[in-house]
Amino acid sequence: MSLMRSVFAAVLATLAAAPALAETDVKFALDWKFEGPSAPYFVALDKGYYKAEGLNVTIDSGPGSVAGIARVAAGTYPIGFFDINSLMKFRDQNPDKKVVAVQMVYDEPPFAIVSLKKTGITKPKDLEGKILGAPAPDGAFAQWKAFVKENGIDAEKVKIENIGFPVREPMLADGKVDAITGFSFSSFFNLRQKGVPADDIAVMLMSKHGLVLYGNAIMVNPDFAKAHPEVVKGFVKATIKGIIDTAKDPKSAIKSVMKRNETADEAIELARLEMALKDNIVTDWVKANGTGDVDPARLAKSIDQVGITYEFKAKPTAADIFTSEYLPPASERKM
Incomplete structure (x- = not known):
């Protein structure tokens, strides 16, 4: 029995000394x-x-x-x-x-056009005659031409203003642009954090307006x-x-x-x-x-x-x- 105990103890000692598998x-x-x-x-x-x-x-x-x-x-x-x-x-x-x-x-995708309801933008064509704030590297803005084509928007009637990510929602909240491009769940809640009531925010998902992306x-x-x-x-x-x-x-x-x-x-x-x-x-x-x-x-x-x-x-x-x-x-x- 003592021999078996010694062998068992030796095995345990070996296992304890063995390094854990590296992650x-x-x-x-x-x-x-x-x-x-x-x-x-x-x-x-x-x-x-x-x-x-x-x-x-x-x-x-x-x-x-x-x-x-x-x-x-x-x-x-x-x-x-x-x-x-x-x-x-x-x-x-x-x-x-x-x-x-x-x-x-x-x-x-969360690609969206976000506006305030007071602008009256309820459908894609409503962007005509409006100022759209869009950061140049924005993933949503990258789909703009496809969105225009799928919805018959006259792009020449939409003024695109290149704005930075940090000022995108503040400029919309302050009325300096009529709408912005962005991720729906980012822009919506960024506006909420700026004090804009949820009922005043309109989110137009591009996926609901012709984009299969x-x-x-x-x-x-x-x-x-x-x-x-x-x-x-x-x-x-x-x-x-x-x-x-x-x-x-x-x-x-x-x-x-x-x-x-x-x-x-x-x-x-x-x-x-x-x-x-x-x-x-x-x-x-x-x-x-x-x-x-x-x-x-x-x-x-x-x-x-x-x-x-x-x-x-x-x-x-x-x-x-x-x-x-x-x-x-x-x-x-x-x-």
């Missing part, structure tokens, strides 16, 4: 600040979903849904969350940088994905769990955001998250098919629509822009 460090870039819609990633972090996949994930804020793609292409952030329509243009301009989307998050997606650096396919699969799997949990219980999920942004207003961030879930993440298509994937035919049509705004040198295919190879089975993606 893979992953830097993940968001498109914007730590706000309500970023909850799924922090939920996945706080609940240990990334850790369970052997990942040590660091989440950083980003410079916008367009500019951040270059970070992924450069490998500064091997994985990021940015606009898939801007990725189409980026790939065309940088054919050697084959960044690819691996998980769709915004099944419908997708929105932001998880995208990866091609060299990183080739070298670490299991890391990408694990990241996507864990993120999907975070999205599903967030959709089921937004009130709990927002706590994960507030831990990282203590100066934010929790009620506003919760409402911002709930708007994103309703309008962009948990759509009818996602309810039927699960989160994360795309309809290839719709994606192909969206590339055509982006081509209205942007002249491709070599128009990409849907397969160039998005791959489902890193997604878990549909049964694990049901909302």
Whole structure:
């Protein structure tokens, strides 16, 4: 018995001395600040979903849904969350940088025209004769020409004023512009924080007025994905769990955001998250098919629509822009 105890003790000592399996460090870039819609990633972090996949994930804020793609292409952030329509243009301009989307998050984009009800803008044609404030690098403004074509707007009758992101909502609130382009859940709640009553704000979603575009997606650096396919699969799997949990219980999920942004207003961030879930993440298509994937035919049509705004040198295919190879089975993606 003493021999067995000695052997057993030796085994325990060996196990105790053995180093724990190292986690893979992953830097993940968001498109914007730590706000309500970023909850799924922090939920996945706080609940240990990334850790369970052997990942040590660091989440950083980003410079916008367009500019951040270059970070992924450069490998500064091997994985990021940015606009898939801007990725189409980026790939065309940088054919050697084959960044690819691996998980769709915004099944419908939050691209919107936001105005105050006193301007009388209730439909796209009402923008004629008005001043539209639009930051040049804004993801929503990037779709302006397609929006114009789909809705028969006389673009020459709309004055476009290039304004910075920080002054966009203040200029609308002060009446210096009649409408602005932006993400619905950003501009709406930024106006609310400026004291504008909710009933005075009008949000016109471009997806409800002819645009079939997708929105932001998880995208990866091609060299990183080739070298670490299991890391990408694990990241996507864990993120999907975070999205599903967030959709089921937004009130709990927002706590994960507030831990990282203590100066934010929790009620506003919760409402911002709930708007994103309703309008962009948990759509009818996602309810039927699960989160994360795309309809290839719709994606192909969206590339055509982006081509209205942007002249491709070599128009990409849907397969160039998005791959489902890193997604878990549909049964694990049901909302």
